[in-house]
Amino acid sequence: MENHSNFIKTIMIQDLESKKHNDIITRFPPEPNGYLHIGHARAVINNFELAKNFGGNTNLRFDDTNPGKEDVEYVNAIIEDIKWLGYTPSNIYYASDYFGEMYERAVLLIKKGLAYVDDLTAEEISRTRGNLTTPGVESKNRNRPVEENLQLFDDMKNGKFKEGEVVLRAKIDMSSPNMNMRDPVLYRISYAEHHNTGKKWCIYPMYDYAHPLEDAIEGITHSLCSLEFEDHRPLYDWVVRETEMPLVPRQIEFGRLSIENTVMSKRYLKQLVDEKKVVGWDDPRMPTLSGMRRRGYTPEAIRNFILGTGLSRINTTVSTDMLESFLRDDLSVSTVKMMGVVDPLKVTITNYPEGQVESLSVPFDVNRPELGNRTVYFGRELYIEREDFIEEKPNKNWKRLAKDIEVRLFHAYFIKCTEIIKDEQGHILEILATYDPETKSGSGFDARKPNGTIHFVCAYQAIKTQFNLFGPLVFDGETPFMERLNPESWVKKYGFIEAAFNEALPTKSFQLMRVGYFTFDKVSTKENVQLNRIVELKSSFQK
Ligand code: ATP
Ligand code: MG
Ligand code: MG
Structure with missing residues (x-):
């Protein structure tokens, strides 16, 4: 699986040949507001594999600029999942460690006349931004003198305003055809406790301001992100340029991965957990890496699947069958019968x-x-x-x-x-x-x-066993996803396994002849044996 080529690898080769860069440095930048899912695996694996190709480095960076939603539980789970996939980050960094430098650079923008404190409400900002056919309307605060902006930004930092009362905006172009360039918000106020910096800050940088700075501070050469950020690239470049960062990363977008009958947004997955539709983030039906691990997926199967489905500039939806066939390929050689x-x-x-x-x-x-x-x-x-x-x-x-x-x-x-x-x-x-x-x-x-x-x-020696047989958690469809839950996504059967399971087995997972590939669930005990079916032996097409 070493020779997969893709458009990003081609760019990296060119950048090394032209001596634009001597090394390749990438990063995987999750927001610690949930567990990683199989879609994230595309970003993790490609970032690590691409850098590895050129003897480069990959940082794990927590993009923790949103204190209300983030938690150390997620930080720890993400670290564990990446390790399980077989990767060791060159460094583990936190965006929140750069809050001081980000603040200094924002002050620089104000001094250059490129940022201003605005007291329009979020609703007013959004309305006056206009739309694709109408230019935006400039805020009355747009031409506030630099000295006043410096004072107000300092007040923001010192907790003199309430949440939502004022923001810092970039002064770019209210009639730009790119909506992201119409004076985007750079800083907002939040009094939520931050998992890393506690109560030290009450102003937090927005993604579009923070992310390019994080990349530039770490010397990231190629900043890979999913396609929805394509329109943000001019702003990314603007931030790096105008804050006068010495190192200039390049943002490159790739297509997101979707899998049929699989909900993959952290927001939805969190809802399933919060509303107890699943037993946790690591429920064996979840498309999270921790759920897949508990179910019995191997990191090799996931890696082969991600590399085998390639990396392209368009969003792709692949069939469950495809994922499962990579899984079977691995289980067929890594299990006993x-x-x-x-x-x-x-x-x-x-x-x-x-x-x-x-x-x-x-x-x-x-x-x-x-x-x-x-x-x-x-x-x-x-x-x-x-x-x-x-x-x-x-x-x-x-x-x-x-x-x-x-x-x-x-x-x-x-x-x-x-x-x-x-x-x-x-x-x-x-x-x-x-x-x-x-x-x-x-x-x-x-x-x-x-x-x-x-x-x-x-019958004399058989071990009583609960078999957990899984189906899709949610079906594809148009109605709200909570209405599309599969009532039969976890079927429990009660039967027996052979006596040899009482002894040490040579593999962690195994094939039960004619029934499927199985592994012990994490709650399984000697008294209450539980096996998870990882996948059936054959795809439903072949049956
Ligand atoms: P979600 O929408 O599921 O909450 P996210 O993009 O908000 O995901 P982040 O923590 O920001 O989650 O993700 C870290 C990285 O993983 C980003 O670079 C993002 O582009 C990438 N990523 C997330 N989901 C996918 C996916 N389905 N396919 C490819 N890359 C993804
Ligand atoms: Mg995100
Ligand atoms: Mg998201």
């Missing part, structure tokens, strides 16, 4: 001696003998998957068990159903079967062919 029964049907082998159990030594992976063997048990009472049995074989495509039909049990024997036991409502309670000792797996028996091969567990 085990057995578990999600929806058990009891089978009694009537010709097997009562109370006797035999141990079968079975490799974890026939193709990887170095992983060793486990013990699979076989005895008089077994469980098979309810959907692997039908009373009467309907047609020749039915390759499972039915009355008077013989199937192979993986790693064990052929069994044949002889009788069905039902309750008064006709619901199947149990089936009786016979086994043929001649057909033991590995014996080379080939006198008859079974009607398919199914998985099973031995």
Whole structure:
């Protein structure tokens, strides 16, 4: 996955060849107001991989200029998620550490006659800004003398105004065709406590002012951001130029990543958490990196998916199938094959001696003998998957068990159903079967062919298990997203897994043959075993 090329890499190569830069320095700049999601992974991975290509550096920088919404819980979660993806930031910085320098540069702008304190309300500012066909109307405060602006800005900093009473605005061009250039707000007042600077500041820089300065202070060469900031680029350049920053970063936009049936905005994800529609940010259905990790996604799968879907200048929506196929590619080589029964049907082998159990030594992976063997048990009472049995074989495509039909049990024997036991409502309670000792797996028996091969567990040793089967949390659609929640996004099934799960396994996740890839949920204990289905074995297209 090292050779992915994209338009940003091309720009970086040119900038190195022309000696514009000697090194590549990128950054990933999350706002610590939520957990990272798979969309953020596109930005994380590309920033780190691009710099790595050229032996460069990547900073993790918390863009913490919005005290009301930010929290150290998010800071810590973001650090952990990036580490999990396999990246080590060259530095971890906080935009709030630059508040002093940002303030000084704002004073410089005022002195240059390029910024003014305005007491219009937010609503008035927005209204007088005009629109694409009408130029904006200049504020009555626009030509306030420099000395007065310096005094008022100092007053702002010293807490002499209430929230929303005044702002500092850039003096650029109220009739610019780019709305962002119509005297944007640079500073606002907030008395919220900041997670890093506490009560030290009560004025906070706006994103469009803060971000270019953060980049320039850190010597970022290529500042990658998502497409919605394209129109902000002239302002970005204006800020760097007019504040006279010595190092000049270049903003480059890339397309955002969306995945079908996946809500990906932190605001919505936070709402799901706050309204308890999910068990937390790391709910295994969430598209957050912590949720995906808990579900059983591997960082390799996510990295391959992000690099495999590329980086382009347009927003892209990819199918869940695409994400899952990268996941399966990784799980198929990083897991071992085990057995578990999600929806058990009891089978009694009537010709097997009562109370006797035999141990079968079975490799974890026939193709990887170095992983060793486990013990699979076989005895008089077994469980098979309810959907692997039908009373009467309907047609020749039915390759499972039915009355008077013989199937192979993986790693064990052929069994044949002889009788069905039902309750008064006709619901199947149990089936009786016979086994043929001649057909033991590995014996080379080939006198008859079974009607398919199914998985099973031995009832005596089986471990009771809750299986968590997941579907999309939210479906795509036009109605408000809270109305599109999938009521069946978390289905719980109660069954059994084979005894070998009591021992140390060679891998963290595993395939349950024919059922899917699974891993233990974080709340799973010896007494209350819970497995998460990471993904099914095949895409729904292939079934
Ligand atoms: P959200 O809209 O989900 O809240 P955000 O863009 O506000 O995300 P930030 O914390 O500002 O969240 O994101 C940090 C970086 O991650 C930004 O550079 C942003 O462009 C990028 N990013 C966020 N979501 C996506 C996405 N879906 N695809 C690509 N990049 C993304
Ligand atoms: Mg943002
Ligand atoms: Mg956002």
